[in-house]
Amino acid sequence: MKLITRNTDYAVKALRYICRNKGKITSVKDLTYKLDIPRPFLRKILQILNKKKLLKSFKGRRGGFMLSSPPGEIFLIDLIEIFQGPFMLSECIFKKGICSDKYNCALKRKIDDIEKNVVAELNSITLASLL
Amino acid sequence: MKLITRNTDYAVKALRYICRNKGKITSVKDLTYKLDIPRPFLRKILQILNKKKLLKSFKGRRGGFMLSSPPGEIFLIDLIEIFQGPFMLSECIFKKGICSDKYNCALKRKIDDIEKNVVAELNSITLASLL
DNA sequence: ACAAAATGATATCAAAATAGTATCATTATC
DNA sequence: GATAATGATACTATTTTGATATCATTTTGT
Numbered sequence: 236m237k238l239i240t241r242n243t244d245y246a247v248k249a250l251r252y253i254c255r256n257k258g259k260i261t262s263v264k265d266l267t268y269k270l271d272i273p274r275p276f277l278r279k280i281l282q283i284l285n286k287k288k289l290l291k292s293f294k295g296r297r298g299g300f301m302l303s304s305p306p307g308e309i310f311l312i313d314l315i316e317i318f319q320g321p322f323m324l325s326e327c328i329f330k331k332g333i334c335s336d337k338y339n340c341a342l343k344r345k346i347d348d349i350e351k352n353v354v355a356e357l358n359s360i361t362l363a364s365l366l
Numbered sequence: 367m368k369l370i371t372r373n374t375d376y377a378v379k380a381l382r383y384i385c386r387n388k389g390k391i392t393s394v395k396d397l398t399y400k401l402d403i404p405r406p407f408l409r410k411i412l413q414i415l416n417k418k419k420l421l422k423s424f425k426g427r428r429g430g431f432m433l434s435s436p437p438g439e440i441f442l443i444d445l446i447e448i449f450q451g452p453f454m455l456s457e458c459i460f461k462k463g464i465c466s467d468k469y470n471c472a473l474k475r476k477i478d479d480i481e482k483n484v485v486a487e488l489n490s491i492t493l494a495s496l497l
Numbered sequence: 498a499c500a501a502a503a504t505g506a507t508a509t510c511a512a513a514a515t516a517g518t519a520t521c522a523t524t525a526t527c
Numbered sequence: 528g529a530t531a532a533t534g535a536t537a538c539t540a541t542t543t544t545g546a547t548a549t550c551a552t553t554t555t556g557t
Binding site for chain 3: 371372373404405406407410424425426427428429
């Protein structure tokens with residue numbers, strides 16, 4: 236079971252590169268030279284990151300992308316949620332009615348705890364820590 | 367992002383039912399009456415659980431399935447791994463070379479810790495706790 | 498002015514994983 | 528020996544993920 240899909244992986248790689256290019260605008264062309272990612276796919280990913288305000292984009296001839304916040308403020312979990320949907324351990328189990336007493340059974344509390352821990356820990360991983 | 371797929375979900379439901387039927391052999395037919403699961407799909411799932419030794423099967427006219435161990439010894443994480451493959455947070459990230467110093471960077475240690483916590487906690491969830 | 502080079506938007510295609518079906522062989526019971 | 532169950536396995540369908548293609552828009556350099 237994969238916790239990180241290729242989208243997310245590529246996004247991290249691209250953001251790392253853009254970040255290192257501090258101040259300069261980075262184009263998809265530059266990125267595809269350096270990273271081994273198919274160009275149109277990378278374009279789509281960066282467009283999404285732009286829409287989600289993690290990147291600023293610049294159109295036109297010398298256009299490209301820059302980080303819109305410092306790398307210490309970009310969290311891995313945000314990328315996971317953007318590309319893989321909301322992170323939730325428990326809802327998927329309980330939605331399906333496995334548990335008949337879903338609002339206050341010990342199991343649900345337990346799983347909720349696990350989830351909180353994972354989210355909290357993932358929340359502590361920033362782009363900065365991935366450089 | 368789903369942490370539990372339908373296979374796993376169905377497996378849990380079926381095991382719960384079989385468990386409640388303590389001592390008696392439960393057929394797929396019985397199960398499909400009670401649970402809302404397509405019969406051939408459920409058959410396939412139970413066959414897998416049989417191969418993986420979580421169930422004993424009995425062929426022939428009054429055949430069916432029984433648990434092969436007490437419900438306190440059947441772990442949710444085993445079901446997840448059977449139907450969704452091995453559970454690993456970190457390998458998928460580090461395999462792809464995001465981290466240049468993958469053998470002793472702080473990030474890897476951090477993610478390994480998260481993984482250990484999740485696995486440990488999932489390991490504490492048994493079929494018994496799901497009854 | 499205008500061609501070039503970039504992103505924006507969006508539609509489409511391909512591959513892989515998940516979900517579900519069908520069929521025939523084998524086995525045990527009535 | 529017919530019936531009713533699982534074993535084995537091959538197949539189909541759907542959904543998600545991965546990847547491509549195309550045209551419009553914007554900016555820059557000449």
